[in-house]
Amino acid sequence: MNAWVSYGAASSEFSVKRKFPSFLRSVHSNKNIIDVIVNIVQHFNWQWVAFLNSDNDFGIDGLELFRKRIKNTNICLAYTKGLNEKANYSQMFKQMEALKINVIVVFSTNMDGEALVKSAIQLNIRNKVWLTGDTWSLNIKLLKMKGIKNIGTVLGVSQPVVSIPGLDYFIYTAKSQAPFENAEQNLFCNQDCNCSSLIPEDLINMDPSFSFPIYSAVYAIAHALHKVLQCGPMKCSGDIKVYPYMVLKELKKSNFALLNISVQFNENGDPKFGYFSIIYWNKSDNAQEIGFYKFYPSVSFFINSSEIQWYTNEEVS
Numbered sequence: 374m375n376a377w378v379s380y381g382a383a384s385s386e387f388s389v390k391r392k393f394p395s396f397l398r399s400v401h402s403n404k405n406i407i408d409v410i411v412n413i414v415q416h417f418n419w420q421w422v423a424f425l426n427s428d429n430d431f432g433i434d435g436l437e438l439f440r441k442r443i444k445n446t447n448i449c450l451a452y453t454k455g456l457n458e459k460a461n462y463s464q465m466f467k468q469m470e471a472l473k474i475n476v477i478v479v480f481s482t483n484m485d486g487e488a489l490v491k492s493a494i495q496l497n498i499r500n501k502v503w504l505t506g507d508t509w510s511l512n513i514k515l516l517k518m519k520g521i522k523n524i525g526t527v528l529g530v531s532q533p534v535v536s537i538p539g540l541d542y543f544i545y546t547a548k549s550q551a552p553f554e555n556a557e558q559n560l561f562c563n564q565d566c567n568c569s570s571l572i573p574e575d576l577i578n579m580d581p582s583f584s585f586p587i588y589s590a591v592y593a594i595a596h597a598l599h600k601v602l603q604c605g606p607m608k609c610s611g612d613i614k615v616y617p618y619m620v621l622k623e624l625k626k627s628n629f630a631l632l633n634i635s636v637q638f639n640e641n642g643d644p645k646f647g648y649f650s651i652i653y654w655n656k657s658d659n660a661q662e663i664g665f666y667k668f669y670p671s672v673s674f675f676i677n678s679s680e681i682q683w684y685t686n687e688e689v690s
Contacts, residue, residue: 376621378593380586384434388641395621397591397642399568400532401649402615403431403480406506407438407601409530409649409666411448412674419446419476423469425489427481428455435480435506449688456485462492476502481581483509500684501525507532511580512650517658525684527654530666532647535585535632545573558686589636589646597623647670653681 380388380400387393403607412423426432443450451472452466469477479486486509493501502525509515510529521527529648545666557559600623628637637645649663665677 375617376597376624378590378624380583380590384430385438386434386493386641388643390641393642395548397624397638399590401643401647402643403435404438405668406530406649407435407442408665408668409505409651410504411439411442411446411610412666413528413676414476414478414650415446416450416676420500421449421451422476423452423454424450424478425454425456425481427485428457428538429482432456432480432485435470439478439480451555456481460487460488463496463647465500466493475500476504479503479505481508481511486512487515490521490524491516493524494518497523499525503527503682505529507649511582514659521654522656524561526681528650528681529654529660531650531652531660532582532586533650534581535634537584537588540584550618559567584646585632589608589631589634592629592631593624593627593636594620596629597625651676656682666672
């Protein structure tokens with residue numbers, strides 16, 4: 374049985390251990406993200422909403438979780454639509470306008486999110502509230518796009534940005550090195566990539582919330598290997614043959630501090646560490662943190678509504 378630690382897979386299916394017994398992850402499940410989104414909708418007492426999702430496993434999982442989560446609430450799911458490369462955005466917005474929907478929840482990939490927002494700008498869609506998950510709430514390109522302020526008010530849910538010491542230096546150093554000249558050189562280094570078209574700024578300006586999940590996933594495996602190999606400060610035991618099930622056992626017991634964050638996994642292989650930031654795209658073209666949702670060891674939810682400048686100059690009903 375192999376051991377996996379994903380830094381990107383968010384589908385709620387991966388929490389089902391009878392299906393995925395050896396799968397752990399350093400990002401939170403879609404279920405957690407939907408919980409935050411529903412809490413935001415309830416906080417502002419929005420009752421008539423649309424839900425647009427990528428037409429794939431990720432997006433459909435989000436839609437199903439949203440439907441389950443709003444049962445026995447005052448939230449009415451007035452409109453749903455799957456997003457893909459064939460989406461008819463003009464028709465979609467006309468349908469929502471006919472239903473008088475002002476609040477649009479978007480649970481999509483970064484690519485589908487970009488296509489949706491660009492279409493909204495081109496079609497002169499105005500005065501909506503957009504509530505997005507963590508896939509593009511910190512998308513700098515969209516945040517600074519011409520015409521973005523016209524579409525209304527954008528709120529988002531994001532994994533917190535954790536600064537990784539030395540990461541920028543590593544990226545600049547790695548990009549300045551000459552590529553390997555032959556396969557023999559490449560054999561001993563797994564840090565090389567075919568990314569010659571990217572400049573360091575392209576990598577540094579990508580969504581910064583993704584860094585810590587990757588960082589913690591790598592460290593979790595490293596810690597597990599150190600335990601299995603009975604490593605001390607200077608060396609490891611050379612007499613131990615490592616099997617995946619041994620690493621998996623230690624991964625499940627992970628409990629270490631990384632950048633002052635305690636890294637642990639629950640019984641479903643989901644992270645106990647971390648929280649969500651609640652983001653507002655402000656008038657200065659910045660993604661401003663206006664609240665948070667912490668769920669371990671207990672749920673704590675806060676939004677500073679006074680920081681939001683609504684497109685109506687007052688709260689949206």
